[in-house]
Amino acid sequence: MSRMVDLDDVALVGGGALEDFDTGALDPAGLDEPESLAFPADFADELDVARAVVSGLGIAAPTGLGVEEYWQATLEGRCAVGIPSRFDVSRYPNKLAAEIPGFVARERVPGRLIRQTDRATQLGLVATGEALADAGLDPDRLPDYDVGVVTAASAGGIEFGQRELGHLWSKGKQFVSAYQSFAWFFAATAGQVSIRHATRGPSGVLVTEQSGGIDALGQARRVVRKGTPVVISGSVDGGLCPWGWMGQMATGRLSTAVDPTRAFRPFAADADGYVPGEGGAMIVVEDAESAAARGLGRGYGEIAGYAATFDPSPKSARRARPAGRPAPVPGLRRAADLALCDAGLRPEQVDVVFADAAGVPELDRIEAEVLGELFGPYGVPVTAPKTMTGRLIGGGAALDVATALLALRDGVIPPTVNVAEPAAEYRLDLVTEARTRPLHTALVLARGYGGFNSALVVRS
Structure with missing residues (x-):
């Protein structure tokens, strides 16, 4: 896993060598730290510097597809944790997850894209469309290079990759989709969003696991401060399939509970781990002056x-x-x-x-x-x-x-x-x-x- 870093923003302090930072061996006395x-x-x-405000939200979550559906369910305390329906978990020690129910890609995503994309990317495209509509933005009407895309991912299109690798080993290479070459990649959602909305501004992807959604927004703010008026940011992630499941099991942090009401209980005295899920949010980050010129004021709020x-x-x-x-x-x-x-x-x-x-x-x-x-x-x-x-x-x-x-x-x-x-x-x-x-x-x-x-x- 890695972070996106602007090298011109990095400086060593106290005369320490780079290898000292990698190993933790740097002498604290050499650091000029208050x-x-x-x-x-x-x-x-x-x-x-430019202020970065949030002008649009798009949500794809197990508790709701769409901002208001999700928000209502959240305020009511509706829990979406249960037994996954898309693969058999009976042979695994961890049984519970939170799926997005009722999502039919062909009803929400152009047919030509369905063959090219993983489920997480499809959900990301839907959430992006909602976020742009919420912000009242049509990238086609903005000048070239005025819209960027900065997202986060954990490992890319895991479900797509597992399916195609299964074809490779069970049927042969001629049965593997040509789209496997990029649909599995952690940058697939950012790329598909950029293509679909014809964005040509600064783009990137961060891979920092659960921190990724915040890191993407932090980078989006940086891009806005450097002069790009609009950045589509956030993350929609997933991987509720055997390959993705094993990756999360390997952390040793999944709950072994079988009762959904007992499975993910942070800060409880008997907490025993977390439950994985799929989804996330796509967020339109905009220069405050640009948003104000469109009559939005501060939008939902400022990334301060x-x-x-x-x-x-x-x-x-x-x-x-x-x-x-x-x-x-x-x-x-x-x-x-x-x-x-x-x-x-x-x-x-x-x-x-x-x-x-x-x-x-x-x-x-x-x-x-x-x-x-x-x-x-x-x-x-x-x-x-x-x-x-x-x-x-x-x-x-x-x-x-x-x-x-x-x-x-x-x-x-x-x-x-x-x-x-x-x-x-x-x-x-x-x-x-x-x-x-x-x-x-x-x-x-x-x-x-x-x-x-x-x-x-x-x-x-």
Whole structure:
């Protein structure tokens, strides 16, 4: 897995060598790092850069196809977790997932594209169409190079790839679709969106597992700040097939529960893992001046802050002890701090946190400690609507951001389902029933397998 990086934005500090950063061996004394982060005035004003606002949303989720259908189900706490219908899970130790029901590609996607695309790409095309319509944008009417595409993915068209590899081994190479050459690729959705809507602006794909949806939006904001008025961003991901299933099982983080109400319960005392799902959100990110000129104002809200970090290498802890240094801490706290700093906000100005909510006891403990350190015990409402949809790999964080923007729009925090109350040791104000209150700012957190941490601040 990798991050997209602009090399002109990278600088080494303290004279450290590149290999020191890779191994975690850098001497902390060589880093010119402040003891605490400052929270300055809004950087967009300080640096005179373009503001990035969200002007359109498109959602494809197990709880609803379309923004309002999804949002209504989310506020009602409807859970979509169940036994998958598209393949037999009886021989696997993990039995539950969250599928998008009732999706018939030929009813929503041009026939010529169905043969070329994986299910996740088809869902992404549908969500993109909804997002553009929601924003009132027709890319064909915009100047060339004024629209870019930045998405995220976990591994690309897994279902398409499994099917065609099955043809290869059971029937022979002449039965393999020529579209296998690109339909499996993690950039397939971004490419198909770009072709379908004739976008010619800056494009790219990020592969950071569950962090991907936030990282894509962070990169979209960067592209807007560099002068592209509109970027189609976000992620719709999937892979509910044996090949994709085995990949997620290999993490050791899937719940073994067979009762859907007991399967994905982040922050619960008896949490035992997560449930996978499919779906996500496509989001139109636009220069605020462009949106205002079209009469949209701030749209759904502004992407005010973003940051991404990596967890320390496992080698770092082993080297710290004999050297008498404290063990390095996970990077989620740094990501949250930096995103708030980027937004020019203090923790007490955050109205709600949309948690990563891994559902894995050790990861839940780390996140609860981060939230406690940042906001204080029970200091901010915390929610995890993904308990209704499962973790959607690359699409999960994008859906969380869309959900946060809808929460700001309507002044209501959606619930975390199937968790009566969090473990007492976590000291979290976990929202388990929809809660109405004024909302202006939300912090969205995500972690990807392999040590990725991302944080995004949105405000109305």
